[in-house]
Amino acid sequence: MREAVSLATLDGLEGLSIGNLASALDMSKSGIYAHFGSKRDLQLATVNEAERIFQAEVLEPALAAAPGLAQLVAVCDAYFDHLMRRTFPGGCFFAGAALEMGTRPGPVKEQIAAFQGRLTALIRQFIITALEQHELPADEDPNALTFELNGIILAANTNFVLRADPATLDMARSVVRRRLGITTATTAC
Amino acid sequence: MREAVSLATLDGLEGLSIGNLASALDMSKSGIYAHFGSKRDLQLATVNEAERIFQAEVLEPALAAAPGLAQLVAVCDAYFDHLMRRTFPGGCFFAGAALEMGTRPGPVKEQIAAFQGRLTALIRQFIITALEQHELPADEDPNALTFELNGIILAANTNFVLRADPATLDMARSVVRRRLGITTATTAC
DNA sequence: ACAGAGTACGAACGATCGTGCTATCTTGTC
DNA sequence: GACAAGATAGCACGATCGTTCGTACTCTGT
Numbered sequence: 001m002r003e004a005v006s007l008a009t010l011d012g013l014e015g016l017s018i019g020n021l022a023s024a025l026d027m028s029k030s031g032i033y034a035h036f037g038s039k040r041d042l043q044l045a046t047v048n049e050a051e052r053i054f055q056a057e058v059l060e061p062a063l064a065a066a067p068g069l070a071q072l073v074a075v076c077d078a079y080f081d082h083l084m085r086r087t088f089p090g091g092c093f094f095a096g097a098a099l100e101m102g103t104r105p106g107p108v109k110e111q112i113a114a115f116q117g118r119l120t121a122l123i124r125q126f127i128i129t130a131l132e133q134h135e136l137p138a139d140e141d142p143n144a145l146t147f148e149l150n151g152i153i154l155a156a157n158t159n160f161v162l163r164a165d166p167a168t169l170d171m172a173r174s175v176v177r178r179r180l181g182i183t184t185a186t187t188a189c
Numbered sequence: 190m191r192e193a194v195s196l197a198t199l200d201g202l203e204g205l206s207i208g209n210l211a212s213a214l215d216m217s218k219s220g221i222y223a224h225f226g227s228k229r230d231l232q233l234a235t236v237n238e239a240e241r242i243f244q245a246e247v248l249e250p251a252l253a254a255a256p257g258l259a260q261l262v263a264v265c266d267a268y269f270d271h272l273m274r275r276t277f278p279g280g281c282f283f284a285g286a287a288l289e290m291g292t293r294p295g296p297v298k299e300q301i302a303a304f305q306g307r308l309t310a311l312i313r314q315f316i317i318t319a320l321e322q323h324e325l326p327a328d329e330d331p332n333a334l335t336f337e338l339n340g341i342i343l344a345a346n347t348n349f350v351l352r353a354d355p356a357t358l359d360m361a362r363s364v365v366r367r368r369l370g371i372t373t374a375t376t377a378c
Numbered sequence: 379a380c381a382g383a384g385t386a387c388g389a390a391c392g393a394t395c396g397t398g399c400t401a402t403c404t405t406g407t408c
Numbered sequence: 409g410a411c412a413a414g415a416t417a418g419c420a421c422g423a424t425c426g427t428t429c430g431t432a433c434t435c436t437g438t
Contacts (some may be wrong), residue, residue: 015203017425030428031386039426090292095347099288102350103199103279113351133237144364150342150348158284158343159336161291162302175333208394219398220416228396 004046005053009090012100013043013108043108050093051115057082059122069135069180072126072149076176079153080169081159091161095154120146128153136180145179152176193235194242198279201289202232219343232297239282240304246271248311258324258369261315261338265365268342269358272349280350283308284343309335325369334368341365 003024008016018039022032036042062075083092090096098116101109127142136145156172159165192213197205207228213222225231250265255337272280280287290298316331325334345361348354 012201012203012289019424019426028387029426030388033427034385035388069190071370089287096288098347098351099280099285100201102347116351119224144360144367147348147360147364148295148337148341148368150338150343151342153335153340154343154347155340158291159339160289162287162298162305171333171336175336178333206395208396217417218396219418222397223415376438 001045001049002053004042005050005093006041006089008046008050009088009093009096013046013097014100014104016043016046018042040106040108044111047097047108047111047115049138050088050097053087054082054093054115057085057087059119067129068126068133069130069182072123073176073180073182074128075123076149076153077173080156080172084169085156086168092153092157095157120150123149148179149176152179190234190238191242193231194239194282195278197232197235197239198277198285200280202286203289203293205232207231207234224287229295229297233300236286236297236300236304239277239286242276243271243282243304244274246274248308257315258319258371259324261312261319262365262369262371263313264312265338265342266362269345269361272346273355273358280312281342281346284346309339312338337368338365341368 004016004021008021011017011020018032019029021042022029025032032042036045058078058081059075061081062071062078065071065074074142079092082088094116097112101112112181118187124142124146127136127140129139130136131140131142152172152175156169160166193205193210196209196213200206200209207221208218210217210231214221221231225234246268247270248264250270251260251267254260254263268281271277283301283305286301290301313331313335316325316329316334320327320329320331321326341361341364345358348357
């Protein structure tokens, strides 16, 4: 199952083939096929598994931080960590899947859009909590900031996939901090 | 040729098949194949054509603006325009191609990375010019701002592909302006 | 001991993939 | 009008695609 996710981040959800998955798992094509019933169901199960992995490797570590600004930074850092760690060998599963399936209406696209919506809502909630705790300027627009952070995340993923340069992730981290008004300085007086 | 680009934004550069292109053009498979010599060359020619279209539809309109901050805003707006206009039916060609080919080393990935590099350099140059003209805060980091604007562009594309909501592009426009310190207010005193 | 469910297998299907080979047709040049 | 050059078509190839079918083998409950 994790193997399906790995193959999908390398070849796309459409490029993920039952034959490839079978040989990667040392099984027969029909054995794999009987498990899922159709390619669509394979894709749905793969997205499900990717959600589980993303939840465990990115979201849950971030939720351990203190609510508010700390969680906001933590979720971004956890995202950059999972890129660096190459949790998915082809970069962020959902960034790739969103662009690939965006033009293919159906349940798979719906599931991806739903997950992206939940992630966006989570970040928005972190921002609102930070606002309530006066950790962000009072005139900050939650929707706009959510959009910007989403953009930083996507830029980090795209640049990292294309160039595999860890400096990209350092840049992303520092941009997030500057944007959120966090002084990354060395405890200067 | 434009047809190849259209198909590639819908099915990806790998999903773009000679058979599909042939039937879309009412030609025979071997007729198409003889034109290019191999699928790789078809892909390279498709990326070339996409560059030409992007240059004509996004970059050249932006270059008409006054150098500096105006060009910076213009290139972002032109990008959002080409999304709205659906110049490529499946969203930004290069955003999709970068994620798809990022894990496939070879000349096609190289060409896409090179174009993305030129685009980034162009935006960076606009920022530097704006700095020289004191249209941006003097302590603004060109690299960081380039990264952020790239992120806003990618967020606009991803959200628009996934939801097809024009409000996404309005949001992107307003985020760009706020980030660059442009007062979008109604000439209030 | 036996029926039934679950799991995996091998073989085959029609379709499509990228790629060759050969023939036809158009076009420009002498 | 003859002829080389280039473009397009037809056909076939081996491979792979998703899918189906029939068949084993391993459990589990009675």
